[in-house]
Amino acid sequence: MVVAVVWFRNSLRIHDNPVLSWAYESENVDSILPIYIFDEEIQQKSTLTMGEQRLRFQFDCVDNLHQNLKDKLDLDLHVFLGDSIDVLESIKQQLQSFEVILLNEYSTNPRDRKQSESIEKNFFSTNQNWSAKSLPASQTILDIEAIVNSSGFKSPKSMKDMVRLFKTEFGDFDNIVFATSEPNPSVGKPKQALSVNSEYQISLDKIRPLLSKPTYFIGGESEAIARLENKVISQQDYVNSFNKPKSISTNTKDNPMEPTTTGLSPYISTGCLSIRRLWNSCSKIQQSGEHTVPPVSLHGQILFREMFYLLSRSVENWDQDSGNSQCKEIEWGELNQVQLEAWELGQTGFPLIDAMMRQLDATGWMHHLGRHAVSCFLTRGQLWQNWTHGRDIFERKLIDSDWALNNGNWLWLAGVAPFSMPYYRIYNPCPDSKSSLNVETKDAEFIRHWIPELAEFPSKYIFEPHLAPLHIQESAGCLIGKDYPSPIIDRKEARKRNLQSFKLSLEKLR
Numbered sequence: 001m002v003v004a005v006v007w008f009r010n011s012l013r014i015h016d017n018p019v020l021s022w023a024y025e026s027e028n029v030d031s032i033l034p035i036y037i038f039d040e041e042i043q044q045k046s047t048l049t050m051g052e053q054r055l056r057f058q059f060d061c062v063d064n065l066h067q068n069l070k071d072k073l074d075l076d077l078h079v080f081l082g083d084s085i086d087v088l089e090s091i092k093q094q095l096q097s098f099e100v101i102l103l104n105e106y107s108t109n110p111r112d113r114k115q116s117e118s119i120e121k122n123f124f125s126t127n128q129n130w131s132a133k134s135l136p137a138s139q140t141i142l143d144i145e146a147i148v149n150s151s152g153f154k155s156p157k158s159m160k161d162m163v164r165l166f167k168t169e170f171g172d173f174d175n176i177v178f179a180t181s182e183p184n185p186s187v188g189k190p191k192q193a194l195s196v197n198s199e200y201q202i203s204l205d206k207i208r209p210l211l212s213k214p215t216y217f218i219g220g221e222s223e224a225i226a227r228l229e230n231k232v233i234s235q236q237d238y239v240n241s242f243n244k245p246k247s248i249s250t251n252t253k254d255n256p257m258e259p260t261t262t263g264l265s266p267y268i269s270t271g272c273l274s275i276r277r278l279w280n281s282c283s284k285i286q287q288s289g290e291h292t293v294p295p296v297s298l299h300g301q302i303l304f305r306e307m308f309y310l311l312s313r314s315v316e317n318w319d320q321d322s323g324n325s326q327c328k329e330i331e332w333g334e335l336n337q338v339q340l341e342a343w344e345l346g347q348t349g350f351p352l353i354d355a356m357m358r359q360l361d362a363t364g365w366m367h368h369l370g371r372h373a374v375s376c377f378l379t380r381g382q383l384w385q386n387w388t389h390g391r392d393i394f395e396r397k398l399i400d401s402d403w404a405l406n407n408g409n410w411l412w413l414a415g416v417a418p419f420s421m422p423y424y425r426i427y428n429p430c431p432d433s434k435s436s437l438n439v440e441t442k443d444a445e446f447i448r449h450w451i452p453e454l455a456e457f458p459s460k461y462i463f464e465p466h467l468a469p470l471h472i473q474e475s476a477g478c479l480i481g482k483d484y485p486s487p488i489i490d491r492k493e494a495r496k497r498n499l500q501s502f503k504l505s506l507e508k509l510r
């Protein structure tokens, strides 16, 4: 009997899942064993690499996958807690008399790649009846491996490069609908039920009580499909007029949790939503009439994503400050732990920065322009800290944490990459209504929600509350320096100093 072990890692979904479809369609495969491995110890509601909300979101994705596999395909997702090689060894013991094909998802993340290599080296060589099968990337539209290995491939540096590349691959691509692969149990030969027992197996009911409660975003394919329907498919005008740089960073009026953009990133990063399905939904709407185009359109956002995936696979040391061809080594100096902590905890005394960081901590999400504001503030803007420190905090906390995208965007915002925004374009962390950070400043509802200390502050002073006269602070019930921190840095002085330091650092690199 031939068993296909389908290892779910970065595509926690049934729809448009080429690995699952292959297992169904293959005439050789008699039985499918879907598995998921939690490979880190859970302590205090988090793991070494995942903060509370991120871990909770991931858990919900696995829980929903478990349910959907059962309901739609009558498959039992086997969930394990332990080191991946130990888990696979224990499965091997159970499947000794079978031929086994391990279907492992493509990844550009070196951690996953190293793990896969080590499995191949230590595992398949000693297990004659085990083999591995890899399929092209299912998290991207492009076949990343094929593109980066094609002759004449050059790292893309701009949206123009990406448009050119997509034109070469797909012709007139903007309204194209890509083929998707939907697993169909009635195709191929009928599959036999199969179950294994392993000491590492764990029931999801045992994990659930160890985790925090979700605060806004709930993980899983079902939520992803519902959000796609509500925010994209049923919103023709929204899609056709989507203009990312114009979107409001302080969320929706009357709902400080709900993004003005699609809010689909957590579902795309965990693979609960196929990027092709999002692309196709936009294409079908765009065919109906006039629409925005890359870089500002939704398709444009997907092109940025594809660009960072290509770079993450083709650039050595993509996540490093040195030895990275896409990163100028600026002299950031020593880590200032106190400032970094104030930034992380939303205690800098700059309400916009603090509100954004508190939102990240509580929900695991932040609008793109909010990410611009806080990353610029931490690096070249005010605090002059190495971008990798902020990157690490984002990686742990974001529910859409994605190795390729997080590093790419931090490189962009720190001003160190060839594709970066100019280093001298520094955001004012105390914005007014004209700021390109698109902050709602009239009522400042977002700030009041995330910084309750400032709830009664007049809007006029709320973005720079230490400038408010004492009697105003008193009548708002918030004394700056006592109830809410004074600014941890003189923003104007810091800006001036940092511009000089950046320029000097660049000159030394010439």
Ligand SMILES: Cc1cc2nc3c(=O)[nH]c(=O)nc-3n(C[C@H](O)[C@H](O)[C@H](O)COP(=O)(O)OP(=O)(O)OC[C@H]3O[C@@H](n4cnc5c(N)ncnc54)[C@H](O)[C@@H]3O)c2cc1C
Pocket: 244, 259, 260, 261, 262, 263, 264, 265, 266, 268, 269, 298, 301, 302, 304, 305, 308, 366, 367, 368, 369, 371, 372, 375, 394, 398, 400, 401, 402, 403, 405, 406, 407, 409, 410, 413
């Ligand atoms: C410092 C920094 C770190 C970031 N880290 C991450 C990360 O770890 N994971 C992540 O998914 N995004 C990251 N982003 C990109 C971006 O902020 C989020 O993808 C976006 O805000 C998600 O919101 P949305 O789904 O409503 O986006 P929409 O505007 O609705 O866009 C649709 C989809 O396009 C993709 N996308 C949009 N913007 C970008 C972008 N700039 N780069 C790459 N893909 C994009 C996402 O998959 C997104 O869901 C980061 C941005 C910055 C500035």
